[in-house]
Amino acid sequence: MSFPALEQYLARLNGARDNATSDETRSDCRVWLDGDGRAQGRYFNTTLTSVFQPLRRIEAGAGKGAIVGHEGFAHSYSANDNGLYLWKLLDHAASDDESIELDRLCRMLHSINFYRQAEALAGDLYLSVHARLLAAVDSNHGMAFRRILSLLGLPHDRIVLQLPTITENQGWLLNYVLDNYRRNHFRLAVNADDVAQAAHLLERVRPDVIKIDARGVTHDEQTTRLLEDCAKRGIQVIFKRLEKARDLEVLQQLARIAVLPLHAQGFLWDLPQAALHAFVAATLQDGISAAALDAGGD
Numbered sequence: 001m002s003f004p005a006l007e008q009y010l011a012r013l014n015g016a017r018d019n020a021t022s023d024e025t026r027s028d029c030r031v032w033l034d035g036d037g038r039a040q041g042r043y044f045n046t047t048l049t050s051v052f053q054p055l056r057r058i059e060a061g062a063g064k065g066a067i068v069g070h071e072g073f074a075h076s077y078s079a080n081d082n083g084l085y086l087w088k089l090l091d092h093a094a095s096d097d098e099s100i101e102l103d104r105l106c107r108m109l110h111s112i113n114f115y116r117q118a119e120a121l122a123g124d125l126y127l128s129v130h131a132r133l134l135a136a137v138d139s140n141h142g143m144a145f146r147r148i149l150s151l152l153g154l155p156h157d158r159i160v161l162q163l164p165t166i167t168e169n170q171g172w173l174l175n176y177v178l179d180n181y182r183r184n185h186f187r188l189a190v191n192a193d194d195v196a197q198a199a200h201l202l203e204r205v206r207p208d209v210i211k212i213d214a215r216g217v218t219h220d221e222q223t224t225r226l227l228e229d230c231a232k233r234g235i236q237v238i239f240k241r242l243e244k245a246r247d248l249e250v251l252q253q254l255a256r257i258a259v260l261p262l263h264a265q266g267f268l269w270d271l272p273q274a275a276l277h278a279f280v281a282a283t284l285q286d287g288i289s290a291a292a293l294d295a296g297g298d
Helices: 004-018 022-028 087-092 096-115 118-122 131-136 143-152 168-183 195-204 221-233 245-257 277-294
Strands: 031-033 039-043 046-057 067-076 124-128 159-163 187-192 209-213 236-240
Touching: 004 031, 004 096, 004 143, 031 096, 039 096, 046 096, 067 096, 067 277, 096 124, 096 143, 118 277, 159 168, 159 209, 168 187, 187 195, 195 209, 195 221, 221 236, 221 245
Parallel strands: 067 124, 124 159, 159 187, 187 209, 209 236
Antiparallel strands: 031 039, 039 046, 046 067
C-alpha cells in the first residue's frame, strides 16, 4: 500500500481495537477494524463492511478478461463469509439525514477497504450513489466525500461515482448532481436499463462511463450505433448484470467490432468478495484452464 495517510489512520484504528474490548470498540467508534484488518462500521444495530466485484474487459475469445476496476457493495459483517447485501437499507432509512449518513459511511468503508489492499493499485473503484441521497442533499454533492479522501490521501481521480437510473421527470436532478460532482473533480457513471435509454442519456449528459444492463442485449443496428457514438465521445461502456452465457456471446460479438474496449461485470464471472486477491487468483486459474483447452488438455 502506498497511501501514508491511510496507513496512519488504520494504525490508529488498530490501536483503538487493541486497547478496547470488541463491544467497547463498537460502542465508541464509528469505524473500526476486525482481526483481519477489514474496516467495519455501524448503522443502527447493523454492522457493515465492504465486498467488491470486478469490472473486466470483454475479450473476443473465451475466458475472463483483465480487471479494470471494482465496484464496492455494502454487506453485513460476517466473520465466516462475505455477509449479506445491505444497500436496501437506504430504502428504509428513517430520515433524509440518516440516509445521507449511511451513504457516506458506506463510501468511506469501501474506500478504506479497497485501498488498503495491494491489488487496488491496478484499477478504479466504482461507488454507487443512492437515489434517495440525490434528492436529500441540497448543498454541494461530493464535497464531504472529497474531503474524506483528501484526509486519507486517497486518489479521487480513480474513483467513479455511479448515479442511479433517473426517471424522465428527474432530468433536472441529474444535471444538477452531475454538475456538482464534476465541480469536485469526480468521474461519473450513469446507469441505463437498456440500449435505448443509454442513447437518450448520451444526448442529455456526457458521463465518463455508461453502464447498460446486459440481460437480453442484442447485436443490432441500435446497439452498434450506440457503441460508435460512445467511442466518438470517449465514453467507457460497461455491461452490468452479466449472468448468462448467451449474453456473454453477444457481448463478445460486439467486442470484435467495437472501436474501444468493452467491459462487463456480473455473477457469470465473479461473485462479490472482500479480498481482491481472490479475483486475481480466479483470473489466473481461468487463463490456465483456457490454455489447457486450447492445447487439448482436460
